[in-house]
Amino acid sequence: xxxxQGNKFTIPIGPQHPALKEPEHFEFNVDGELVTGAxxxxxxxxxxxxxxxxxxxxxxxxxxLERVCGICSHVHATAFCLGxxxxxxxxxxxxxxxxxxxxxxxxxxxxxxxxxGVGAHEAGFDTLFMYSWRDRETVLNLLxxxxxxxxxxxxxxxxxxKCDIDREQAAAIRQGLDFLEExxxxxxxxxxxxxxxxxRTRGVGVMTYDESQRLGAVGPTARASGVARDLRVxxxxxxxxKYPVNLVTETAxxxxxxxxxxxxxxxxxxxxxxxxxxxxxxxxxxxxxxxxVKEGDTISRVEAxxxxxxxxxxxxxxxTAERVKVRTPTLPNMASVLTLAVGHQLADMPMxxxxxxxxxxxxxxxxxxxxxxxxxxxxxxxLRQYGIEYYR
Amino acid sequence: MKLTTMWKDxxxxxxxxxxxxxYPFVRREAPEHLxxxxxxxxxxxxxxxxxxxxxxxxxxEVIVLDKKAKRFVMHxxxxxxxxxxxxxxxxxxxxxxxxxxxxxxxxxxxxxFDIYYGNEADIASILDGSTEEEAEPAAAG
Numbered sequence: 021x022x023x024x025q026g027n028k029f030t031i032p033i034g035p036q037h038p039a040l041k042e043p044e045h046f047e048f049n050v051d052g053e054l055v056t057g058a059x060x061x062x063x064x065x066x067x068x069x070x071x072x073x074x075x076x077x078x079x080x081x082x083x084x085l086e087r088v089c090g091i092c093s094h095v096h097a098t099a100f101c102l103g104x105x106x107x108x109x110x111x112x113x114x115x116x117x118x119x120x121x122x123x124x125x126x127x128x129x130x131x132x133x134x135x136x137g138v139g140a141h142e143a144g145f146d147t148l149f150m151y152s153w154r155d156r157e158t159v160l161n162l163l164x165x166x167x168x169x170x171x172x173x174x175x176x177x178x179x180x181x182k183c184d185i186d187r188e189q190a191a192a193i194r195q196g197l198d199f200l201e202e203x204x205x206x207x208x209x210x211x212x213x214x215x216x217x218x219x220r221t222r223g224v225g226v227m228t229y230d231e232s233q234r235l236g237a238v239g240p241t242a243r244a245s246g247v248a249r250d251l252r253v254x255x256x257x258x259x260x261x262k263y264p265v266n267l268v269t270e271t272a273x274x275x276x277x278x279x280x281x282x283x284x285x286x287x288x289x290x291x292x293x294x295x296x297x298x299x300x301x302x303x304x305x306x307x308x309x310x311x312x313v314k315e316g317d318t319i320s321r322v323e324a325x326x327x328x329x330x331x332x333x334x335x336x337x338x339x340t341a342e343r344v345k346v347r348t349p350t351l352p353n354m355a356s357v358l359t360l361a362v363g364h365q366l367a368d369m370p371m372x373x374x375x376x377x378x379x380x381x382x383x384x385x386x387x388x389x390x391x392x393x394x395x396x397x398x399x400x401x402x403l404r405q406y407g408i409e410y411y412r
Numbered sequence: 413m414k415l416t417t418m419w420k421d422x423x424x425x426x427x428x429x430x431x432x433x434x435y436p437f438v439r440r441e442a443p444e445h446l447x448x449x450x451x452x453x454x455x456x457x458x459x460x461x462x463x464x465x466x467x468x469x470x471x472x473e474v475i476v477l478d479k480k481a482k483r484f485v486m487h488x489x490x491x492x493x494x495x496x497x498x499x500x501x502x503x504x505x506x507x508x509x510x511x512x513x514x515x516x517x518x519x520x521x522x523x524x525f526d527i528y529y530g531n532e533a534d535i536a537s538i539l540d541g542s543t544e545e546e547a548e549p550a551a552a553g
Binding site for chain 1: 413414415416417418421422431443444445446447465466467468469494495496497498500501502510512
């Protein structure tokens with residue numbers, strides 16, 4: 021496709037499966053094989069989840085918000101629960117907080133292992149993809165054993181958790197972690213020594229410390245550029261003050277550093293889970309939660325596997341939230357993709373995109389700014405009719 | 413730097429059994445806490461309807477026929493259920509439970525997904541009523 025600007029070409033990628041199996045539209049300006057500019061169009065998977073919470077009680081909204089992300093569902097529910105509990109001026113019991121940390125770290129393991137496989141697949145290293153996903157089954161089986169579900173575990177309830185950890189489960193988790201630790205050591209060796217793989221990652225997509233600060237990068241993407249920022253350390257929530265996390269950072273800022281940071285974070289997760297199992301407080305799993313939540317607003321921040329997850333919750337004194345605002349970590353990291361793309365080969369684009377561990381459908385929110393557009397207010401029925409006519 | 417880092421994994425797998433299982437010929441034993449089909453024990457139910465109120469998927473209806481005589485029927489839409497177990501947590505009487513060994517719930521007939529729990533005569537009376545209700549608009553149309 022020839023663009024308006026002389027002899028430069030614009031290559032559209034997506035919205036059907038731009039490297040990942042999720043819809044998003046990118047446009048790369050290329051000069052030969054070199055990318056000279058990039059833009060993104062978000063919003064193909066906007067699901068109206070924030071609006072949906074306005075018609076649901078706090079209890080029901082938690083399960084809806086858990087479905088913002090299929091991979092890091094527990095951390096969304098935890099962020100919402102912590103915020104609502106703060107508004108209601110209650111605190112979940114220590115055992116419940118510890119189990120929240122345990123499940124969150126197991127979730128981080130499965131998320132990072134999934135990403136390791138996806139990253140390897142985009143680099144053309146399908147052997148690593150297959151084996152890392154096979155090993156990921158171990159942690160999914162553990163989660164299924166604890167919570168009853170493989171994905172969307174629904175561990176939380178407002179005021180605590182539903183699932184307890186008994187002695188047999190603790191032994192099974194320790195056994196699973198021993199196996200995963202051995203495999204993770206091997207994968208760390210693979211991503212730092214495999215010659216072919218390093219040619220796709222070393223020195224590719226380098227983001228300096230200053231750039232990552234300027235672009236507002238979060239999570240492992242920022243930590244790979246030397247930014248010492250992790251909410252589990254900086255603003256410990258749930259039981260992270262009792263089971264402290266050691267910050268993992270790298271300074272290279274390239275794709276290899278992002279692989280190394282995430283794999284080293286797996287070792288931290290193994291250590292934290294063992295610490296929770298060694299010192300799991302006795303006591304209740306839930307505390308009494310009022311149905312009507314006091315009027316007020318709060319923010320709740322947690323460290324999702326992809327970075328900082330932000331929730332704003334406003335209550336008007338009823339059993340339904342007046343406003344819930346969610347910002348997932350992919351949105352601040354997206355700017356780094358567009359900046360880092362410039363100067364790289366077109367073939368590196370999938371790798372640079374995957375480097376931030378994007379989750380497109382988590383990402384999409386809609387903001388209507390009054391007075392800037394010819395806005396219309398449609399009923400659900402009008403919108404449905406429009407959809408039927410559009411695709412007729 | 414090495415040229416091949418995963419050849420040992422690949423060659424080792426040649427002599428190992430497959431990681432996948434031959435379902436449905438071989439069934440993995442369900443974990444003890446797996447959330448399968450919901451079951452309702454009417455003996456202690458007070459008909460408070462909290463399970464239905466809290467269900468995020470509108471999968472539960474508690475139909476109260478006579479509250480004093482404790483005549484309740486539970487209508488469970490298993491196709492809507494997300495197996496979150498909020499109803500189990502909400503029930504103060506402990507009437508609800510999810511069976512770990514009932515997880516093969518796929519079916520071709522959609523009527524299979526409408527499950528009624530309760531006294532058989534009460535269920536029959538409700539089904540008769542719902543059939544008539546559905547028939548009325550169809551007849552008018």
